[in-house]
Each structure stands twice: as C-alpha cells, then as structure tokens.
Amino acid sequence: MDPNIYALVLDTLNRATSQDPEVLKPAEKKLQEWEIEPGFYSVLLNVLSNHQIDIKVRWLAVMCFKNGVDRYWRKNAPNAITDDEKQKLRQGLLTSNILSEPVAQIATQQAVLISKIARFDCPASWSNLVPELVGALKAPQPLVQHRSLLIFHHVVKALASKRLTGDRRTFQELTNTVYGFVLNLWHENTEIFLRHIQEGAATELITEHLEKALLCLRILRKLTVFGFKKAHESQDAIAFLNVVFDRAKTSLECRKLLKGRGIYPLELCEKFIIHLTKVALGVLCFHPFSYVPLIRPSLEFALYYCFTEQGMQLIYERFTIQCLNIVKGILQCMEYKLPKGPDQVKEPLTIQAHQVKMDVLDQNTVCHMCRHLVTHYFLLSSDDLALWDAEPESFATDEAGESWKYSLRPCTEAVFMELFQFRNILAPELVRLLASVQQQKIDPEDLPAILRKDAIYNAVGLAAFDLYDDVDFDEWFTNVLSQELKIKDNNYRIIRRRVCQLVGQWCGVRASQSLRPAMYEALLEPLACASEDAAVKLAAAEALRSTIDDFNFDVEQFAPYAPHALAALYDLLVESEECDTKMHVLHVISYVMERCGGSVARSGGPGALFAYLPQLWHHAATHNMLRAAVLSAVVHLVKALGECAPNVRPWILGVVNEATKLSEPAHVYLLEDALELWLAILETSHTCDPAMLQLADNLYPILEQSSEHLRIVVYIMQAYTLLCPEEFLSGPGGKCMTLLEDMLSDMRTEGIITVLKMAEICVSVSFPERNAFLGVKVIWPILIRVIHCLLDGDDLPMVLSVQLCLLSRVILLSSDLFYKAVQEAANGIAEYDSDPAKVLNRVLHVWTEKMNLVTQVERWKVVGLGLAGLLTTQNPVVLQRFAAILLNLTEVLNDVMKTEENGTFIDGLVAGPGSRPASPLEGRGGAARWEEAGARDSPHDARRKRLAAAHPAHALDLRLVTHHQLETLKSQVGAETFQRLVQTTDPETLQQIREYMPI
Structure with missing residues (x-):
C-alpha cells in the first residue's frame, strides 16, 4: 500500500473526529468521495486493525467500512467493490489483530461488519469463515476466544435472518456442523460461572465466563429455532432444551447471591436468564410440536415463579413477563387445541399436548391463577399511582400493539384473557370475586380496598364477552356503578376511571338500548367537570367513543347530549398538555362528528373547535401524528357542517397546500388526510377562488410520484372538473390527464377503469360555446389509446364497458371528432396499412361482437346510442x-x-x-x-x-x-x-x- 495514501486517509479520519465544524465537514465530505475509490476499504481495514491508533479514529474507520459494505458490497451495486479487493478484505478481517481487539465497543462493530459481509458471501465466497472462527474459539487466549465468539454470534444472527429456501437449507447444514461444539462450550462456561458465583469468586472471573456463556446461548437460540426443520429430531437440541429450565432455576438462585453482593455481573446474569426463556419462546413459536415435551416443565416453572410466594421472591419484572408469555403462548398455540371433531386430529402430538396442558392446568390451578392475576398483578402499584399523580395524561394513555411482550400490566391482562378458554371454570370464580366487592361500601381512605375493587372491575371488563350470561350489567350500572361515579374523593378517582372503562367495555356486550341515555349522562358528568382528574376524563372520552362505535348506536337518542359532549371534549382538548393526549381526544371528536352527522355538528360546538384548531396546528409543528389528527378532525367538521367557514378557509387551504407538497418532509405523515380534506373543501365550495385553483398544481407531483393515492386524486380531479371545468382542464387538469394516460400501461384493471371514468367526466361536463370540445382535447391521448386497445379486443369486460362508453360519449358530442381520432390512431399501424377504414372496421367488429359483455344497463344504453x-x-x-x-x-x-x-x-x-x-x-x-x-x-x-x-x-x-x-x-x-x-x-x-x- 502506498504510505502516502494511508497517511492521507488517516489524517482525514483524524480531522473527521474533530469537534470543530470547519475541520469536520470538509473531512466528512472527502470520506464520502473516497467511498467509491478502489483500495479505500483496504486502507480502512489497516486503520481499524492498528491498536496504536486513537480509539475515535478506529471507531470512525469501522463505521465507514460498515456503511460501505451496505452500499457497495453487492455485485450489482453501482461502484461495487471489486472481487480482488473483497478477497483481501475477507482475509484481513480474520487476522490476529481483529481477533484480539482490546476495545469492546470496536470489537462489537467489527463483529457486525463481518456479519454483514457473511450475509452476502458465506458460504459461497467465504467458505473458510466458520472453520476459522471455530478454530479461533479453541485458542488458549481468553480475549481471542471472546472476540471469536462475539463474531460468530453476529454471523449466525445474520445468516439465520435469511429466509429463501436455499439459504435456510445452508443454515441447517451449518447448524449440524457446529451445534454440538457450541453446546459443549456453553455447558463448560455456564458450569464455570455458576460455580464462581456460588464460591464468591472475583468479579472479573465471573464476568469473563458469564459473557461467553451468554454469547453461546444467543448462538444456540438462533441455531435451535432456525437451524432445524424439526428440532426434536436432533439429540443435541433435545439435550439442550431439557436443561433450559434447570439452568434458569440455578441462575435465579445465583442472581439472588449476586444481588446480595451488589456487583456488576447481576445485569449479565439477568440477561442470561432472559435468553433462556427466549429459547423456550422461540421453539414454542416456530417448533410447537418439538416443544410438547417441555409443556409440563415450562408450565410448572412459570406457575412456581409467578404464582407462588416462594418463587416470587426470586424473580424480577422482565423475567415475570417472559414466563407469563410462555404460559400465554402455550394457551394460545393452535397446535395444542383439539379440533371440534375427534376425527379431524391430523397430528398425534396435538392430543398429547392438549392432555398435558389439561393435566397441569386443572380446575384448582386455573382458579388460583385467575385469583392471583386479579388480586396481585392487576393491583395498581405505588409506581403506577406516583405516575398518575405526576403525569396523569401519560398514565391514561393505553398501551397498544404488542406491548404485552415487554410491559407487565398488558402482559398479565393478555394471559388473563387467554386463560378464559376455561370459561366454565373461571366465570363463576370471577362472579364470586365481583360479588365480594359489588355491594361493599368502601371507605374512601381505605386505599388497599379501593385498589382491590379496581382490579376486580378491571378483570370483569376484560372478560365482558365471556360473562355475558353471568352479569346483569343494566342492574349493576344502575344500582352501583352510576352511584360510584358520584363519589368525588381523590382516592375514588381510581374507581371512577375504572367505571368509565367498564361502560366502554360493556356497552357493546350487554347494555340495553333504554340504558344508553343514562350511560351518556354518566360519562358526560366527569367529562364536563372542571375539577375532575385528567385520567378519569380521558377514560370517559374513550368510553364515549366506544358507546358511539356500536352497532346499536342511535343518533337521535344521542342528539340531546351531542352539544354537551362536543363542548366537554373541546375543553379537554384545550386542557391537555401532551401531544399524544390531544391526538386521542381529536380522534374521539372526529368520531362523534362522523357518526352523528350534520344535524349534531350544527349544534354550535364546532365553532370554538374551528377557532382552536389553527392554534393546535401551530403548536404541533414538530408532532406530525398530532397534525394528522388535526387534519382528520377538520375533514369531519367540514363534512358534518356541509360548509367551510370563510374565516378559516384561508388557513385550511394553506394547510392543505403545505401537507400536499412533496418537497415538505412532513407530507409522508400528512398527505393522506390532507387529500381527504382537500376533497371535502372542494365538495362544499360553491365557487372556485384563485387560491383553490392554484392548489391544483400540487396534484401532478403526487400522481407522478406513485399511484398509491390515485383513487382520491382522481376524485379531487372530478370535483374540480364539476366546479370549474374550463379553468381546471385548461391548466392543471390537462397536465394530470396527460400523465394519467402515460401511467395507463402500468396500471391494474381498477386503476384503468378509474382513469377512463375520469376521461368520461371530462367529455360530459358543459363548457362555454367557445371551448365546447376542451374536454375531448384534454383526453385525446386516452381516446387514441382506447382505440388501439379495441383493435386487440382482449380487455376484460369491465374495461371494455368503460372504453365503449367513452367512445360513445365522444360520438354523441361530435362524430367528426370520433373519425378524426380513428384517423390519428391508424397512423403507423402496419397491420392495418395505416388505413383508417380498416381500423374503423376492426373497432366496429369488436364493438358489435362484444357489446353484450357490457352488463351495466346505463352503459349499455349509452353504447347503443353511440x-x-x-x-x-x-x-x-x-x-x-x-x-x-x-x-x-x-x-x-x-x-x-x-x-x-x-x-x-x-x-x-x-x-x-x-x-x-x-x-x-x-x-x-x-x-x-x-x-x-x-x-x-x-x-x-x-x-x-x-x-x-x-x-x-x-x-x-x-x-x-x-x-x-x-x-x-x-x-x-x-x-x-x-x-x-x-x-x-x-x-x-x-x-x-x-x-x-x-x-
């Protein structure tokens, strides 16, 4: 290597780590220019493998190298790295300097770098990678062993992520080759670190072997889950799985010892235990039949640690979540459930799994689990109450999606709901729990009793559908819940919030129609109360949305309460401080508007809301999701009112303009709602002002970018065409129609029909006499394309129907235009000798032969008129x-x-x-x-x-x-x-x- 080049790159890397922007930016620009230069990555490799160079410089070198692999390692990538340089780089990445990297952070990045290359090249172009790593794992130096194991972990992780059939087969072959070796290495290091903890050895010794055991475990997890077609057919895999829970038990005891000493390896030990449970979850998810022998030990393991006092003394929250997720996975697994008909069982292991599950989860066990979940896990903790006091809005925000995988409360609720497959056992148990607190008058100062009642109410709400025949909600609400809402003590806010949630959960399950007005009144009371707790108000708002989002919802029944609901929701929107909270409230407001229609919207409430939304839009400048909610709310307001107030119209047009400009980064989040708002404004406009017409210039770039929003863009074009045909079609509309014609060749049937219908609208609208044929002029290229398509005569009946209808509309407007189009379409068609008569003859042949494929009677008549x-x-x-x-x-x-x-x-x-x-x-x-x-x-x-x-x-x-x-x-x-x-x-x-x- 030329020493001058090496020195130049090293100097540039040095300058790129500077804190001075004047030095930093030119250096970064130079490094970007060198990314495509041959030999650049070889220089980077020399820099990052030289332990004498400053850590910051080596860190930057490995990051540049890693980014270069992402961009230029693929063979077909522009400016791809040459094969000769790749070969040298692969050899250099397994040298002793790399495998003995002293800095842990750099070692991790080097491992990730090697794994990225391995994903492209292993094993085809890098067949010696795994053998060399395995050889390095046997080296006498502990650091080399650790770094080799780290690299091997990332390589296995990268290869396991490949999903093509050939790649999966290759990974299975790799698994068969290395599984036994890694398993022995894991056993060895696990035994050592467990012994060291029990003997009170030095922290360094514990950490060294615990880190190696954890890396081995991570490798084994990927190999076990993704490296076998059927994990139970491998003796090594069975041996590994059989000791997972035993290792977890021992590790939990060792964790207790580490916690008592308060030393660093505690966190590593917790990670080790979590990865043991991840192994179980992975096999349960991807190899349910291989997991059948583990059903009993895993359920007994989870029951001991999560549902007994002795076990719960050893656990921590993340571990509890993992154990409960294992229980949930077993309960949820379809392979462990018997089909309705006994003759439909295709896999004998299904019967075995079901039997084991039922043996462990007997009636007493299931009842105990239910009681423990409700009376222990469902109780609001002191941390929950502290969060409620400090940040009520954050506390009230429901966790959604897959939060049950990572958060304890959603996790316990998910297990509880899954447990209700034993409905016959649990329904009476839950009814008994409810009866124990239903009529009980609790002293507002008795916080433990309040928390217990809240937990039981929560359970009854979650199991609402399963308790349909067991709980008379009308009687419960009338005699108990509605009265509890009136208790204003601070501690009772916990019950008031839960009562609101119960109304939302039960309204669609078992609440009579005659009870609805009382429910509306009950929810509006806390919602409209200025002194009510924010979390209670938000619960009432969400419950109100649920009562409206119901099959039996009656607009007329809700109408008397609508103005009060809108006013209260508006106040809550203004009071809320968090952007997420405002977004939730806006969604509720939008829903009220959407379901209740114009008669409710014109009650007076929207006026203040319209005045506030521009302020909220400005306030949410950096919160695009809140801005999207604002747009959605304005859409529903405009649709409900049937008009747009003149004082907010300029703001709305400005917002739509901003949100539909592709040059604005925020359009990614706002475009869809902005298009809906744009259409709503057009539909409520009596005339088209210059600002509205200027807005139409944004349509072309949206169409040009992709056809994702084709349908609504065409609706907007239709609205413009009816509102101001001459101005629109002679300007932006004409450009858009030209673009649509160009896009037709790549469109599916639905898109083609949408464009042809738009063309038909262009022909249909009335124009001033001086511009009578502007519509036909605008769609002329589409007309020529339609004639060419008819010459082939192989379009689907749906498309043919609209094509013939479009030609007929042109004929009815002017037959001369039709013949002119035929003449132009004939130009250059060798098959018909460019003869218009032959083209016309073929068009009429297809027309008359296939006209009976037009099924819609209105179109068929128009085609006949043509x-x-x-x-x-x-x-x-x-x-x-x-x-x-x-x-x-x-x-x-x-x-x-x-x-x-x-x-x-x-x-x-x-x-x-x-x-x-x-x-x-x-x-x-x-x-x-x-x-x-x-x-x-x-x-x-x-x-x-x-x-x-x-x-x-x-x-x-x-x-x-x-x-x-x-x-x-x-x-x-x-x-x-x-x-x-x-x-x-x-x-x-x-x-x-x-x-x-x-x-």
Whole structure:
C-alpha cells in the first residue's frame, strides 16, 4: 500500500473526529468521495486493525467500512467493490489483530461488519469463515476466544435472518456442523460461572465466563429455532432444551447471591436468564410440536415463579413477563387445541399436548391463577399511582400493539384473557370475586380496598364477552356503578376511571338500548367537570367513543347530549398538555362528528373547535401524528357542517397546500388526510377562488410520484372538473390527464377503469360555446389509446364497458371528432396499412361482437346510442356493419323499453319529472349519499345531480333516437338502398325492432 495514501486517509479520519465544524465537514465530505475509490476499504481495514491508533479514529474507520459494505458490497451495486479487493478484505478481517481487539465497543462493530459481509458471501465466497472462527474459539487466549465468539454470534444472527429456501437449507447444514461444539462450550462456561458465583469468586472471573456463556446461548437460540426443520429430531437440541429450565432455576438462585453482593455481573446474569426463556419462546413459536415435551416443565416453572410466594421472591419484572408469555403462548398455540371433531386430529402430538396442558392446568390451578392475576398483578402499584399523580395524561394513555411482550400490566391482562378458554371454570370464580366487592361500601381512605375493587372491575371488563350470561350489567350500572361515579374523593378517582372503562367495555356486550341515555349522562358528568382528574376524563372520552362505535348506536337518542359532549371534549382538548393526549381526544371528536352527522355538528360546538384548531396546528409543528389528527378532525367538521367557514378557509387551504407538497418532509405523515380534506373543501365550495385553483398544481407531483393515492386524486380531479371545468382542464387538469394516460400501461384493471371514468367526466361536463370540445382535447391521448386497445379486443369486460362508453360519449358530442381520432390512431399501424377504414372496421367488429359483455344497463344504453349516432355519418364502413348495429340496438331496446298499462312502450331509463337520475360519478358513496336521513345536499352533490340529469342514458329516449337516425339514413341513401340494408338484417331482429318503431 502506498504510505502516502494511508497517511492521507488517516489524517482525514483524524480531522473527521474533530469537534470543530470547519475541520469536520470538509473531512466528512472527502470520506464520502473516497467511498467509491478502489483500495479505500483496504486502507480502512489497516486503520481499524492498528491498536496504536486513537480509539475515535478506529471507531470512525469501522463505521465507514460498515456503511460501505451496505452500499457497495453487492455485485450489482453501482461502484461495487471489486472481487480482488473483497478477497483481501475477507482475509484481513480474520487476522490476529481483529481477533484480539482490546476495545469492546470496536470489537462489537467489527463483529457486525463481518456479519454483514457473511450475509452476502458465506458460504459461497467465504467458505473458510466458520472453520476459522471455530478454530479461533479453541485458542488458549481468553480475549481471542471472546472476540471469536462475539463474531460468530453476529454471523449466525445474520445468516439465520435469511429466509429463501436455499439459504435456510445452508443454515441447517451449518447448524449440524457446529451445534454440538457450541453446546459443549456453553455447558463448560455456564458450569464455570455458576460455580464462581456460588464460591464468591472475583468479579472479573465471573464476568469473563458469564459473557461467553451468554454469547453461546444467543448462538444456540438462533441455531435451535432456525437451524432445524424439526428440532426434536436432533439429540443435541433435545439435550439442550431439557436443561433450559434447570439452568434458569440455578441462575435465579445465583442472581439472588449476586444481588446480595451488589456487583456488576447481576445485569449479565439477568440477561442470561432472559435468553433462556427466549429459547423456550422461540421453539414454542416456530417448533410447537418439538416443544410438547417441555409443556409440563415450562408450565410448572412459570406457575412456581409467578404464582407462588416462594418463587416470587426470586424473580424480577422482565423475567415475570417472559414466563407469563410462555404460559400465554402455550394457551394460545393452535397446535395444542383439539379440533371440534375427534376425527379431524391430523397430528398425534396435538392430543398429547392438549392432555398435558389439561393435566397441569386443572380446575384448582386455573382458579388460583385467575385469583392471583386479579388480586396481585392487576393491583395498581405505588409506581403506577406516583405516575398518575405526576403525569396523569401519560398514565391514561393505553398501551397498544404488542406491548404485552415487554410491559407487565398488558402482559398479565393478555394471559388473563387467554386463560378464559376455561370459561366454565373461571366465570363463576370471577362472579364470586365481583360479588365480594359489588355491594361493599368502601371507605374512601381505605386505599388497599379501593385498589382491590379496581382490579376486580378491571378483570370483569376484560372478560365482558365471556360473562355475558353471568352479569346483569343494566342492574349493576344502575344500582352501583352510576352511584360510584358520584363519589368525588381523590382516592375514588381510581374507581371512577375504572367505571368509565367498564361502560366502554360493556356497552357493546350487554347494555340495553333504554340504558344508553343514562350511560351518556354518566360519562358526560366527569367529562364536563372542571375539577375532575385528567385520567378519569380521558377514560370517559374513550368510553364515549366506544358507546358511539356500536352497532346499536342511535343518533337521535344521542342528539340531546351531542352539544354537551362536543363542548366537554373541546375543553379537554384545550386542557391537555401532551401531544399524544390531544391526538386521542381529536380522534374521539372526529368520531362523534362522523357518526352523528350534520344535524349534531350544527349544534354550535364546532365553532370554538374551528377557532382552536389553527392554534393546535401551530403548536404541533414538530408532532406530525398530532397534525394528522388535526387534519382528520377538520375533514369531519367540514363534512358534518356541509360548509367551510370563510374565516378559516384561508388557513385550511394553506394547510392543505403545505401537507400536499412533496418537497415538505412532513407530507409522508400528512398527505393522506390532507387529500381527504382537500376533497371535502372542494365538495362544499360553491365557487372556485384563485387560491383553490392554484392548489391544483400540487396534484401532478403526487400522481407522478406513485399511484398509491390515485383513487382520491382522481376524485379531487372530478370535483374540480364539476366546479370549474374550463379553468381546471385548461391548466392543471390537462397536465394530470396527460400523465394519467402515460401511467395507463402500468396500471391494474381498477386503476384503468378509474382513469377512463375520469376521461368520461371530462367529455360530459358543459363548457362555454367557445371551448365546447376542451374536454375531448384534454383526453385525446386516452381516446387514441382506447382505440388501439379495441383493435386487440382482449380487455376484460369491465374495461371494455368503460372504453365503449367513452367512445360513445365522444360520438354523441361530435362524430367528426370520433373519425378524426380513428384517423390519428391508424397512423403507423402496419397491420392495418395505416388505413383508417380498416381500423374503423376492426373497432366496429369488436364493438358489435362484444357489446353484450357490457352488463351495466346505463352503459349499455349509452353504447347503443353511440352506435345509433354513427348510422347517419354516411360512412361506408358503418353501413357495411348495418345488420350488426341494428341487432345490437334491438337487444338494447329489449332491455331498456318498458310497457305501460295502456300497452305503449317507454324508455325505462329516461328520468321522469321530479325523479332523481342515477349519478354518472360512480365514486365515493354514489347516489346513496343523497338518501342519508336528514342529510343536506352539498354543492358538489348539486353539481353531480345536474350532470346526471344531462347524462345520455337518462336524457335521451333510445327508441326516438334510433327511429330518427333510421329515418335520416333513409333520406340520405334513398328508400331503395335503405331497403337493401334492411334486408341484410335477419328476420327475427326486424320483427323485434318493428315492435318499437316502423321500419
């Protein structure tokens, strides 16, 4: 290596560790430039393996190396590292300097670096990696052993994460090769560190072997879980699994000794114990049948340590969570549950597992577990109460997702609910616990009694569905719970909060409809009380949302309480300090608005909320999820009110503009809700002001980025097209339609139909006389593409239906435009000699042959009207298809014509006076939105109605149009020629069409 290059890189690394920005930034830029230079990583390897160099410089070197592997190690990566340099790097990473790294942090990063390379190259290009590491593990130097074991752990971890079939097979082969060796190494180091703890040896000795035992255990966990198809078929794996719980018991005793001495290895010992339980959980999850022999010992282990006084003296919270998760996993495992029919058991081990589970979890054990969970684990601790006093909002925020894996309270609740598969045993037990406190009058100063009642109430709430037949909630709420809400003592806030939660949990289970008003009143009392505890208020708000989010919810029944609910929720929103809390309250407000509709929203409450939301938006400048909640709330407010107040409209438009600009980083979080708000504003607007029209410029980049938001963007385009067609389509709308045409080739069927329907809207809208064909001009490329697609004739019926309908709308607007499109589409098509007549002939052939695939009657009629419109264009190709056109028109007439009582025929789709035609916009909600009880038509609805009234399917009488076209054709070609055309039609078709008109 050139010494000058080495010195230059070393100097740059030195400068890149400087605290002076003037020195740091140029050095970092230089290192980035060198990332793609050949030999750069070889220099980094020399730097990081030189123990004489400053630790900060070596740390930076290994980090640069690691980042380079991520970016440039793949063979097909731009500026990839050459194979020759890779070979040298792989050799250099296993030298004695690397394997004897003195700094633990750097050693860890080196191990991660090697594992990243191993994930790409092992074993194909780095077959000697594992043998060399195994050899190094046998070295006499303790440090080399430790560093080799650390590297091996990260390599195994990386290889175990690969999921392709070939990679999994390779990992299984690796497991068979090294499993026995690692297992022996683990046994050896475990025995030594346990003995050292018991003998009171020096901390350094304990730590050395405990760290090695922990690394071996981590390796064994990955090998056991991911290295076998069936773990129980390996004798070594069985031997390992059989000692897991024994090792855990011994380690817990040793932990007690370490805790008494207060020395460092205590934390390592706790990690060791946790990883033993992780082994059990991993095998239970991925190899449930291999775990069957461990069901009894693991349940007995967990029962002793989590449910007996002697065992609980040895445990700590993280260990308790792991043990309870093992119990939950066994209870939840589908492979351990008998199917309904005894003949459906496919695996004999299922019967064995179920039997073992039932033997251990007998009636007394299950009842004891239930009582212990409720009366011990469900009790609020002193830490819980301290958090409640200090940060009531944080305390009230429910933990969601998979928090049961890591937090004790969600974990115990999850086990409790899973335990209720023994419903017949536990329901009476829980009812007895409830009866013991239900009528009990507790002194507000008796905190232990309050906590016990709270825990039992919590259990009854969690098991609500299982206690449907055992608890009369109406009676309980009326006589007990509603009264407890009125006890205002500070300690009783615990019960008040729980009562609110019980209302939310039971409202959808067993609460009569007549009880709903009393429930609303009960929840609004703490929610509207200024002096009430914040956690109680938040519980009441969440419970209120649950009562509204119910199948039996009655808007009229809730209407008298809605204004008070909105006012109380608004006050709670303003009072809340945490962004997460505000977000939760906003979601409740949005839900009230969404479920209760405009009549409730116009009660007066939204005014103050509208005034507050701009302040909240400014306050949440760095909290994007809260801003998303604000957007969602504004959407529901605007929809519920059916209008946007002029004083907040500029703010809303500014917010939508900010949230839909892709140059703003926050758009990732806000775009979806902002698009919904944008559409809501358009739908409630009577006119389009310049700010609204300027906003449309943001549509193009959103479409250009991806088709993820295609549907709602097209809805926005439709709303603009109905609101201000000329301004929109001559500007942003036209650009968007061009882009949509370009995207059609990569779209799925649903996307294609969405775009074609948008094109149909463009043709449908009315324009000023001077710009009559702007809509067709905008969709011209789409029109040409549709003709090309029809030449192939292999589109799905759904797509074909919209394509033919679009062509028909153009014909009805101007047949000259249609023929011009055919002529342009013919250019350059060698198969048809660029002849428009041949192209037209093929289009009409597909049209008449496949027209019966159009299933929607309105579209079928429009397609028929399009064919009828072509009859008088005096085109020879059309006249050649006269018989097929007449046949299709007859079939359409048969479907749309209805017989009056007096025997005359009428077109059944033509809208009569005062009737509401169907909407041509088959989008969000369609005509159903107009029929909502008590809902007012929005300006957008009115525009859609006007457009629907002019829709050809409802505005034109097909029989009259067809008769007129035939008579016009007769006058154009003469009676004799017309009769010759008629004679080409089969007699049955003629007979049918003559029932509707003379011909």
